[in-house]
Structure formats: C-alpha cells, structure tokens
Amino acid sequence: MRVTSNTFPNTLIYQLQRLTGRINQLQEQTATGQRIVDPSDDPAGAVRVLNGQAEQARIQQFHRNALRANDIINASTGQLRNILQLTERANEIIALSDEVQGKEALQTYGIEVDALLEQMLVNANTRFNDEPLFGGTTGAAQPFEATRDANGKIVSVAYVGTTDTAEIQVAVDGRLSPYPSYETNQDILTTMNNLIAVRDALATGDSATVKAQMDAMNASEDALIGALSAQGALQARIEIEMEQNRARYSDLAEQISRDADVDLSQTIVQLTQNQNAYQAALMSAGKVLDRSLLDYL
Numbered sequence: 001m002r003v004t005s006n007t008f009p010n011t012l013i014y015q016l017q018r019l020t021g022r023i024n025q026l027q028e029q030t031a032t033g034q035r036i037v038d039p040s041d042d043p044a045g046a047v048r049v050l051n052g053q054a055e056q057a058r059i060q061q062f063h064r065n066a067l068r069a070n071d072i073i074n075a076s077t078g079q080l081r082n083i084l085q086l087t088e089r090a091n092e093i094i095a096l097s098d099e100v101q102g103k104e105a106l107q108t109y110g111i112e113v114d115a116l117l118e119q120m121l122v123n124a125n126t127r128f129n130d131e132p133l134f135g136g137t138t139g140a141a142q143p144f145e146a147t148r149d150a151n152g153k154i155v156s157v158a159y160v161g162t163t164d165t166a167e168i169q170v171a172v173d174g175r176l177s178p179y180p181s182y183e184t185n186q187d188i189l190t191t192m193n194n195l196i197a198v199r200d201a202l203a204t205g206d207s208a209t210v211k212a213q214m215d216a217m218n219a220s221e222d223a224l225i226g227a228l229s230a231q232g233a234l235q236a237r238i239e240i241e242m243e244q245n246r247a248r249y250s251d252l253a254e255q256i257s258r259d260a261d262v263d264l265s266q267t268i269v270q271l272t273q274n275q276n277a278y279q280a281a282l283m284s285a286g287k288v289l290d291r292s293l294l295d296y297l
Helices: 007-032 043-096 103-124 182-203 206-210 212-262 264-289
Strands: 144-148 156-157 168-171 174-176
Touching: 007 103, 007 174, 043 103, 043 168, 043 174, 043 212, 103 144, 103 156, 103 182, 144 182, 156 182, 174 212, 182 212, 206 212
Parallel strands: none
Antiparallel strands: 144 156, 168 174
C-alpha cells in the first residue's frame, strides 16, 4: 500500500480537531455542570429532560391553582363561621324569649334579630377576588337579593345564584370546587328567611310563633355546621394533592438531574485524559514531522 506524504498531516489535523472538540465539550460540561448542552449530545436524554421540565411546569401551575383554591376555602369558611355565630345568637334569643315578660322586651330582641339578619345578608354576599363566595358561577350579581318594605326592612330573601360551582384543577386527575355547594347556599337562604319569621314574631310580641321557629333554626344551625365540615374536608384534600404534587416535582427534579447533570469527578478525569492525549499527539507529531528523507541517506 502506497502512503503519500500528505496522509500523516491530514490524519494529525483530524485527530487534533476531534480532541479539541471533545476538550471544549468537557470544559463546557465542567463549567455548567450540564451533561446535555445541545440535544445532539444525547437525543433520548434531551427528550426525557424536556418532558420532565414540561411536567414540572404543569405541576407548578397545579400548585398555584391549589393555593388559590385554599384561599377561597379559607374565605368561605370564615364567612360560614360568621353566619353560624349569627345563627347561634338567634337561637339564644329564641331560648331567652321564654324568660322575658311583656311585648316591649320581645320587640327589643326583635331589633337585635333584625341586625343579625342584615349582617348575615352581608356575609352571604361576600366576594373574593370579585367573585361571590356563595353564588355558584353567578358572576357579578349578588347571589342573595333582599326585598325590603317602605321602612327599609327585609321582608324576604331570594337566591339568584346558580346551582353549579366553578371547579379548579389542583392535580393531573384532581378537579374540585372550593366554593360552598348549592345546598349550602340554600341552607343560608333558609336561615335568613327563618330569621325574618323570628324577627316579625318578636316585633309583634308573638312568643308562641317565636318558639315555633326553634326547630327550624336548630336545623339551620346543624346544616351550617355540616357545611363547615365539608369545607374542612375539601381543605384536607387540597393539602393531600399539594403534598403529592411536591413529591412528584421532587422525583422529576431527580430524574432530570440524572439525565442532564454531569458526574463532575468523572468529567474532570475525562478532560485531563483528553488534554494529555492532545499534548501527546502534538509531541509525537513534532518528532515525526521534524524528520525528512535526508535523515536516512
């Protein structure tokens, strides 16, 4: 086989270029700590990294959704507690009406119950981020509308919200509504209309009618306690979903790290080996190219 004089220099240039490219790659990996700088470095690994990062982004959005849902639950739970306290006070007044004598005393309690009713209407129409807490998906309208007489007193309350509630996705397979249910909204409506009956009976000194409302008001109190329990269960579910999201995010981070990060000690060893090979190639090339045919004559 005939070997031309250009063969060795061409081979040397190719080897030096290959070593230089590898040294540059290893130096960049050492500096950045990343094994995959370009998708061509490891196509399959790059796909896994990109998929993992995309899933992490989805989990971060689920986490933000869960935080929002948790805020809504906290707000609605606070208002439900306020409504429950007003209901409990109304029940105390009903019980106390047995102990008082005279129409004026009952009318005084009637004034207090009217104040409880007005406050309950405010609580029921509370908004959170410009959305009603107890109106389903009703939007901008107040979910509980009061009809008033010529003196401004509430004579009836109607629910104009929707039967469904907005859902929020807090996990891949987890959608829930942090808003109180339609049934809870109806319980609040019933409580307010019961309060109207109690107030009117107290205003007229009709103690018998006041007593007749006791069972209905006790039922309202029990329903509100049940609604608070339901909101607590929802909050517990959100916390579980958030914990699972955190665990999944951590697992993905480890997986991405395995695919994308370098083993720094191994990379440094490889870098040293390639630098030594580069130096050896230059030294051997210098010795070979330093000779000519005249050296062998």
